[in-house]
Amino acid sequence: MKEQRGHFRGGRLLIVAAALVITYGPFSIADVTSWGHTDRQTSSIRDDLGRPFALPERTPERIVSLAPNVTEILFALGLGDRVAGATRFCDHPPEARALPKVGGLVDPNVEIVRSLDPDLVIGFRGNPLRVLDRIGRLGLPVFVLDIGEGLEDLAPLVERIGLVTRTEERAAKLAASLRGRTEAVAAALGGVARRPRVFALLYGQGLWTCGGQSYLDDLIARAGAINVASSLPKKWALYKRERIIEDDPEFIFVLAKSDPDFAAARDWLSRKGSLESVAAVRAGRIHRLDEDAASRFGPRLVEVLERMARLLHPERFVEER
């Protein structure tokens, strides 16, 4: 027994020695984390999260886009051949489908992003912040953009992407055209006497619609109509059937991915006992909006605006035909 105690004492001494080594050891490990962090002296701007971003001198050659609308804008700026990777939802323009996939909006894969060796990563609201941070700490330049509240934020978004990709001129042109078309709709609708009531349905599970905080609400207002769900202080909201019957919308726009989806939604809305008393259903004023175009904060929103305005106020657009 005595011998054994001695053995333990020796063991404990060893342990104390090891403890000293361990407490001081890790500082050398911590130095590893500062790898690959380079500070170049270039003009610094801030992204939409307020983080500093070193503006590149030339147009980046390998851009990774982490959101479908960003991909669309990059292609619209003529940078399609410089996009090195995109999400699996980036399907517009069709060429974007062939790009290497880095994951989805909420689950971009850090390792795949790194393997593409990008010189610019553009993130968007909806990408998890922790993932964006991790990509940034690998030493890759990350620029994060926030989603706008209305169509007035679209042209600035295009200009910001133009700035970080150093295609300011093309971006200014695109932004001007988007602004011009938006203003043309406003001019055509100038002084409309009556603004019809509109319900926008997101085809899928239940009566999902857009509340007052969504840019679609803004789009409906610009198209010369009133969103019946406008008073809901949310972006997306589940609407009650009784309230639609009470609101009695004159137009229903269905955000559907495809024509069969739209047909299914229209049948569901017109089914007996559902919403058959609603003005839009009785008059057959149910129209499709392309879900991808309407649910991505990109250039095609202006097309959606033009289509809605023409459907709501056809008399205002007669002279063009």
Added chain:
Amino acid sequence: MSAKAARRLFWALVAILGLAGFLLSLLTGPVKTSAGDFIEFLGRYNPVQAAIFLDLRLSRAVLAFLVGAALSLSGAILQGYFRNPMADPFVVGVSSGAALGAVAALSLGAGVAVLGFPAQGIAAFASGLGIVSLVYLLSLRRGDFRVETLLLTGIAAGALASALTSFLLFMRSDSFDQAVFWLLGSFQLAEWSQAAAVAPWFGMGLLLALWLARDMNLLALGDEAARALGCPVGTVRKVFLGVATLLAALSVSVSGIIGFVGLVVPHGVRLLIGPEHRRLFAGSALAGGTFLVYCDLLARTILPSELPIGVITAAVGAPFFLYLLHRKR
């Protein structure tokens, strides 16, 4: 086979499996890489490969190993502490309590460090210790524990802490990703700084546990008997509870709640190399680290996108827990 030979076989097997796990982790990922690529990389530096092999995959495997070792050691300590093979930091509520502390610190915007410690880690430790003390007091009856009371109290306290954690998370934006991370655990965004933050504390905890292992052997005889044999029972118990909580809180603050590791691993190790605590602690740490490296490999390869690792450990651990519970009756 003699007990000694069996023990030798255990150490050799765990060491080999551990090394193989690290190698597999280095070569597996969404980006296809072969052993040849890795050997080529060792010969010639390439920044992209360096980032993938070292900064992403190796740091991840090291962190998974450290967390697995810390959780298993914490489980082994708690099992000795409660004289109950069903104790583990998740079951007893420490992990959920620690997650609540970490998330609360984050929600309050506590990015500050106190005396060099990140506030998040301190809050995780404090609230983990709070929960385990509460469970301890509530399940103590006339100086002893009833197994059922301990487990039920721990599970109830853990559920309450998890509910509060979810509440805090869903008040913020970006919440889904965060909730999945904290409640089910993940090493997806592991990095060296996290491994460096965990390693020294884990090392200290392990050494402290090894140092006091003989006292833990005495505690197994009962507090009275241990006291009679000269063990300072009160102090030893306090230190062990502190170490077990610290290990669990550390793990949770870098990887979220990963359940059942501390239950399954020490139990298996005890079956293989016996109940002597110094061996049990060292064996649990090594085997637990290896176990979690493999669980993480599964978590990132089963589906095209990653699974939270807690899904894997629960799928392995919960049936085991049920088996233990059933066998006990």
